[in-house]
Amino acid sequence: MIAEIGHYALILALLASLAQAFFGLLGAARNRDSWIATVRPAVTVQFLMSSLALAVLIVAFVQNDFSVEYVAANSNSALPVAYRIAAVWGAHEGSLLLWAWILVAWTFAVAALSKTLPAGFAARVLGVLGLVSLGFHAFTLFTSNPFLRLDPAAPDGRDLNPLLQDPALAAHPPMLYAGYVGFAVAFAFACAAMLEGRLDQTWARWTRPWTTVAWAFLSIGIALGSWWAYYELGWGGYWFWDPVENASFMPWLVGTALIHSLAVTEKRGLFKSWTLLLAILAFSLSLLGTFLVRSGVLVSVHSFAADPTRGMFILAFLVIVIGGALTLYAWRAPLLRSEAGFEFTARESFLLFNNILLVVAAGAVLAGTMAPLIADALGLGTLSVGRQYFDPVFLLPTLPLLALAAVGIHSSWKKGRLGERRKAVLLSLVVGVLVALVLVLGAWQGAMLLTPIGFALGVWLMLSALVDPIDRWRRGLSLSRGVVGMAIAHAALGMFVISITAVESYTRERDLALAVGETGQVGEFEYRLRDLRTVEGPNYDALRGEIVVYENGREIGLLHPEKRNYWVQRQVMTEAGIDMQLTRDIFAALGEDLGAGRWSVRAQVRPLINYVWLAAFLMALGGVIAATDRRYRPESAG
Numbered sequence: 001m002i003a004e005i006g007h008y009a010l011i012l013a014l015l016a017s018l019a020q021a022f023f024g025l026l027g028a029a030r031n032r033d034s035w036i037a038t039v040r041p042a043v044t045v046q047f048l049m050s051s052l053a054l055a056v057l058i059v060a061f062v063q064n065d066f067s068v069e070y071v072a073a074n075s076n077s078a079l080p081v082a083y084r085i086a087a088v089w090g091a092h093e094g095s096l097l098l099w100a101w102i103l104v105a106w107t108f109a110v111a112a113l114s115k116t117l118p119a120g121f122a123a124r125v126l127g128v129l130g131l132v133s134l135g136f137h138a139f140t141l142f143t144s145n146p147f148l149r150l151d152p153a154a155p156d157g158r159d160l161n162p163l164l165q166d167p168a169l170a171a172h173p174p175m176l177y178a179g180y181v182g183f184a185v186a187f188a189f190a191c192a193a194m195l196e197g198r199l200d201q202t203w204a205r206w207t208r209p210w211t212t213v214a215w216a217f218l219s220i221g222i223a224l225g226s227w228w229a230y231y232e233l234g235w236g237g238y239w240f241w242d243p244v245e246n247a248s249f250m251p252w253l254v255g256t257a258l259i260h261s262l263a264v265t266e267k268r269g270l271f272k273s274w275t276l277l278l279a280i281l282a283f284s285l286s287l288l289g290t291f292l293v294r295s296g297v298l299v300s301v302h303s304f305a306a307d308p309t310r311g312m313f314i315l316a317f318l319v320i321v322i323g324g325a326l327t328l329y330a331w332r333a334p335l336l337r338s339e340a341g342f343e344f345t346a347r348e349s350f351l352l353f354n355n356i357l358l359v360v361a362a363g364a365v366l367a368g369t370m371a372p373l374i375a376d377a378l379g380l381g382t383l384s385v386g387r388q389y390f391d392p393v394f395l396l397p398t399l400p401l402l403a404l405a406a407v408g409i410h411s412s413w414k415k416g417r418l419g420e421r422r423k424a425v426l427l428s429l430v431v432g433v434l435v436a437l438v439l440v441l442g443a444w445q446g447a448m449l450l451t452p453i454g455f456a457l458g459v460w461l462m463l464s465a466l467v468d469p470i471d472r473w474r475r476g477l478s479l480s481r482g483v484v485g486m487a488i489a490h491a492a493l494g495m496f497v498i499s500i501t502a503v504e505s506y507t508r509e510r511d512l513a514l515a516v517g518e519t520g521q522v523g524e525f526e527y528r529l530r531d532l533r534t535v536e537g538p539n540y541d542a543l544r545g546e547i548v549v550y551e552n553g554r555e556i557g558l559l560h561p562e563k564r565n566y567w568v569q570r571q572v573m574t575e576a577g578i579d580m581q582l583t584r585d586i587f588a589a590l591g592e593d594l595g596a597g598r599w600s601v602r603a604q605v606r607p608l609i610n611y612v613w614l615a616a617f618l619m620a621l622g623g624v625i626a627a628t629d630r631r632y633r634p635e636s637a638g
Contacts, residue, residue: 182214
C-alpha cells in the first residue's frame, strides 16, 4: 500500500494548500486573527504531506516496486541505487512532484523566517504561495499522478534514460527547480505588497534575500546543465542556445535585473514599478519554461515531450498568474509614483540602464526561442533559429552592460560621483586593456575583432569589483557580507567574460578518422589512438578508447572516451574523454565506426573552459553571501 500512502499524502497536501490560500488571503483581507493564525499550521501540514509523498516515491524506486507505473517506466533492477533515486525526477510526473515539494519547502522556510513580519503581510505572502502550490498539486494529481498502479506488475523496468545516468544531471533538476520556484517567493511578496498597498522600501528589504538565494540556485542549476552537455553529448560545447537552455536563461536574466532593482527600491524607494513588474516577469518566465519543457511543443534533449494536454493546463495556469498579477499592478499603479530624483551619473541611472539592457537581452532570447513555434503555428513553415541569430543579438545589449557594471558599482547614490575611486576605476580599465593586448599579441597570438574587447572588459570588471573591498580593508573599515558578496559576484562575472572570450577565440577542434596506432593533427596538437577495448559497467558495456595527446612532441594528456551501449534501452551514448588542466581542457569523443578499423574522433583543445563553470558557481556563492548580510536577518526584519 506504499504507493497509495503517497497518493493520499498528495491529496492532503492539496487540501492544506487550499486552506493556506483561503485563510491567508481572506484572513488578512478581513483582519481575522484566528484565520491568520491558521496559515502557518497549514504550511506545516502541507510540507509534511508533500515530503511524505516524495519519500514514498523514492522508496518505491529504491525497492524496485515495478507495480508502480512510473517506476516501471523509468527504472530497472540493474540501475545503481544512486540513479534510482535520481530517476524519481527523471521524467515528467516525478519531476513535477519534486517541483511541488521544492515550492512547499520554500513556503515552509518563508513561514519559519517571517515571524517578525507584520502578521497580515506574512499571511498574504503565504496565501499567494498557497495558491501557486494549489495549482501544482492539482496539476500533479489530475494529469501527472506518479503513484498509478500497473496490474499485473512489470517483471522489470524499462530503465532510466541513459542521458540522465550522470552525476551532474542528477543534481541539475533540483538546483534548477529551486531557482525557478524560488522566484515564486519574490512573486508572492510583490503580490502581497500590492494587496496591502504597502509599496515602501521595507517590503523590498524583505524580498531581496529570498530573490538572491533563488537566483543563486538557478545559476548553479544552469551551470550544472551546461557542464553536463559539455562532456556528455559529445560535441564539446558549453551552450547551444537550445530552447530548453533558453527557458532557464530568460528567468535568470530577469532575476538578475530584479536583484538590482530591489537594491534601488530598498535604498531610495525608487523603481517600484520596475521591481514589481520584474518580480511578476521572473516567475512568469519560470512558468513559461515549464510549459515549453512539458507541453511537447518543442524538441530538445532536455525536454520531457509530455502530453500537450498537460501543456494546456500549465498555459492556463500561466495566463491566470500573469493576468491576476497584472490586474493587481494596474490597481495599485497610482501608489507607485515617487518624488525622489537622481543625477544622470548616479548609481540609480546605472541600475536603470542595467534593468533595460537585461530585459532587452531576455526579450531577444525569448523572440529567438518562440519564433519557430510561432512560425509553425501560423503555417509559415519550419524556421530554425541558432547561433547565427543568438550570438550577435545577445552581444548587442551585453557589451555595454559589462562596461556600465564596471563603473556603476562605484557611483554614489543620488549625486553620481566616483570620488576617490575614479583613479582606481580608470587604472583597472588601463590594466584590462594592457592584459588584453598581452593575451592577443603574446600568449595566444591572433584574434577575432571582439577578442581584445572581451578580455579588456573581463579584466576591467574583475579589478573594478575588488576596488571597494580593498579600499575598505586598507582604511580599516568593516566589510559587510553584502559588500563581499557583491564583489565576488561581479568579479566572477569578469572571470566568466574572460573564459568565454578565450574559448570562443582560441579553441582548436577537428574531426579525425583514426585506427589504432594512427595519429591526427589538431593545430599544434597531435592525437594518437593507442588502444580500443571493451569494458563493462553496472548496466552497460562500452568500447573505450585510449588516446594520447602531444604538444610539440611532448605528451600532455591521456584520454579515455567511450561509446556506451545500455542493455535495457539498447541506446548508444557518447562519454567524452577529458583531461581538465589548469589553463585548458584536452577533449576527445568517439564518433561513428567508419569501417576498416577506423573511428571518427572529435578532438578539441579548449582554453580556460573550466572557468566558465567556476565563475558561475562563484557568482552563486557571492549571491548567497550577500543574502546572509546582517540587515536581512529575521530579527531585523521589522
